[in-house]
Amino acid sequence: MACKRTNNVFSLKMNVATFILLFITLWPLSNLLAQEKKTAAITLSFSQTDSTKTCKATVLSDSGRVKGTEVHLYVKRSFSLLPVGKVVETDENGEANIDVPMDLPGDKNGMLVIIAKIEKDETYGDAETQSEVKWGAALKNEPFHWGDRSLSASREKAPMFLVVASTSIIVIIWGTIFYVIFQLVRINKSGRLFKKLHGSRS
């Protein structure tokens, strides 16, 4: 049942897409006749020296190496893709060398997911590839230390001086209070003893 419904949506979307596609293709008619969309594939390779990290994107199509198409480089992030380096056109070998900043932080293993894209190329449309490389820079110093003992931490993480100081004050004060209460008990006992010895007095 669920599938059926999905299909409804899906076929609808397809219809809309076809319509849009048709619209787009019919509009610049001459353009369409002049060129046909081809597909291109990007491969990524990485090289590193002491002062540079370079991504080499090689763009290939059915008819060989693609020259003169713009390659965009991104790093995958939690919420979006972060553009890195310059946008570079491929040379006659179909290669674009893009320098990546040295200090880009990676994930906890130091990995960076690098994505190379061709975007809205006249001939090749969109193409994309992604590859992982251990280029992540070490994390900068943390601005705060979660889990340390501090005034803003949880109760278990109270600063030691505070725990020691408060506990000792409480013990001393309440110790004294209990001592005084014990004195009251002694007064009571003394009264009973006195009564036993002397009888009640008027």
Next chain:
Amino acid sequence: MLQNAHAGSEYHPVLTEDEQRQYRLEIREAILRPLRHTGLMGKLWIGLLVVVLLVGCYAYSIQLRNGLKVTAMRDYASWGLYISNFVFFVAISLVGALISSVLRLTNFDWYRPITRIAEIIAVAAILFAGIIIIVDMGRPDRVLNLFIHGRIQSPIIWDVIVVSTYLVTSVLFLYTPLLPGIALCRDKLTEKPKWQRWMYRVLALGWNGNRQQWKIMKRSIAIICILIIPLAISIHTVTAWLFATTLRPGWDSTNFGPYFVAGAFQAGTACVIIAMFVFRKAYNLQKYLTDVHFNYMGKLLVFLCLIYAYFNLNEYLVPAYKMRGAEGKLLNDLFTGHYAPLYWSVQIFGMALPAVLLLWKRARKPVPLATIALLVVVAAWFKRYLIVTPIMLHPYTPIQNVPANWAIYFPTWIEIAIVSGSLAGVLLLITLFSKFFPIISIWETLENEGIELEKLDNPKS
């Protein structure tokens, strides 16, 4: 000069043993009299307090049902009347420590007939401080979280610890010297209903005035005397820190602890003066609460007003000299703006004027002194309001795009009813206490006259 002042000794030179016994009988009767009979005025007074208290309880039941939206507090003025009332109660509760402990330790003796008045004020005020803070809580049903999940880093936890400790210590400080008094009630008030006699019997802890009991009692009092001073100072300092540990302009002050303590001593002393005046009148205790006591209390009040004025100078003049940013706006609002009439009334009538007027001996007579003290107490209450509310309404970030009632604060009838109820509760507690227990410590007053009750109790020595 003050140091050697035995309030009564000017009138009562050294007495023979018989005269001493006679004097004891006399004071016992005078002090037990209000316990035996309650006049029409007394009944009306108690009735009035009960009504106000009940109205407060009713208002609180509405608040419990509907939440704090029934108050005038909103996101900017998120603390209001309850918190200022809490600070006021904590303030006046300090006086128990001052009168009974500081004066005792510094060898002043004239205070002794008024210790119990000071102590019961302390106990009642601190008890209702605890109650009013629960009233302020959005989730009173979760009050136990304070113990289950308490964070020692939070000044509120410090306050919970210190308020409960001070309450227990104050009760002990009230109770321990009261033992001979309770024993007296047990022995003399035989006409009272059964439950009351049973209460006296239990509370008297078998007191019969033997030598050992006297010794233990005096020793215990000496211990509590020392214990209660750091407690009293810390209770109000911690209360000041509830404000001073925040970053708000106007509260962000290193002066706040001593400023609060000084104000507390001043307000509390004024409360004791009023209570002395009322008890003296209502219970005919002129012989024991003499003009001499009022004279000394008046002098003490001048001294405390001056100290408080000094801290006010620090608290307001120093930042006013700089007029820094948000705090400057707040001070402008206090000095010349919206709060100016209240601010200047409080400063003049609650501090400056009393300090000047009480320099004259005639102003230290009971009636004028009690009037001035009443002024001080009322001003002290409004001063706490001025410490809380204007600061909340002068934050760093501008108050914009909020309903009109969020940008101002004027308490609703519910808040006023609850706060009045709590004030009535304090007065009721004090009144009822004075109806069940001697409001003047007989043995301490006698000692003041040079009569050792201990010796009278143990004639064989």
Next chain:
Amino acid sequence: MEKENTEGSQRRKFLKFGLLAGGATLAGLGIQKTLHADTIPESGKKVKLMTADGKLVEVDSNHMKHHIAESTISDIQSREGIEGKKFVMVIDLARCANARKCIEGCQKMHHKRPPVEWIKVKKMQDANDTAPYWMAQPCFHCDNPPCTKVCPVDATFKRKDGVVLIDNNRCIGCRFCMAACPYNARVFNWGKNWGTSDAAVVSCPTPGNNDSNDSTRTNYNNDSIETSLQDKMGTVSKCDFCVSMARQSKLPDCVTSCPNGTLLYGDANEDTVTNGDETFRLSELIRDRAGYRYLEELGTEPRVYYLPAVQRNFPFEDDKVAHNTTE
């Protein structure tokens, strides 16, 4: 077994709603909402919800998708935070035109209604003769948080991913955190359903994020700390940096609702912030645009940076209407 059933039915509900939300735009084909109604038992409880084009429709609450990802986060996980993340926000004052869409987006997302604002937009003017500007102000999720310091019961806490949250099941309502916060970021639930939107379920189609998958949320049976949907009377609430969204790698609604791309959100550990359309390196953005933090001198170390209102996208225009005039 039972769990699978629930998930299955939730999936159906979701699909159903997806259809519903999409329905308005797919006019002509019809929603066919009664088609399979008999397969899901009706609760009888009707909820109002708004379609993408602003139509109000009524649906049985059982036909709603319940947010699965939210309710599976335990209290302990909610208190610890997301491993390896350090959430951060950058607000570009040059782009803020007081559209107040961030407020609306936030209110929809968290089922709030005016005047309760977890993010505020304020007219700022540092001095009489300096230029006024609009400043969007969420909770700053300070690294030296004055609010978590003062909480007596650990109800508000700092997580390892930098976010400051509130456990509304523990908060005692003392409002000390509100007094301690110098930015007035916190709001209090003064009464029952205080500031909760009338429609228990509100659709929130958000630009850049409007796949039907997250176009609805419900607050039924949902008690996770992380979702901040649990506001209880007498407790404190505030901006939660939409951390339940971030867990699913989705941007907060204030960010995606802003028509001008004023708010940028991201992970400082990735040195990246984005408003959905544009993505920047956080460190470069702050360096190049002279980013600063509000009231830095207070030492609270906010996790929200501001870019000064220089070379603005819009001239400053004062508000013509008052907002939030009634409670």
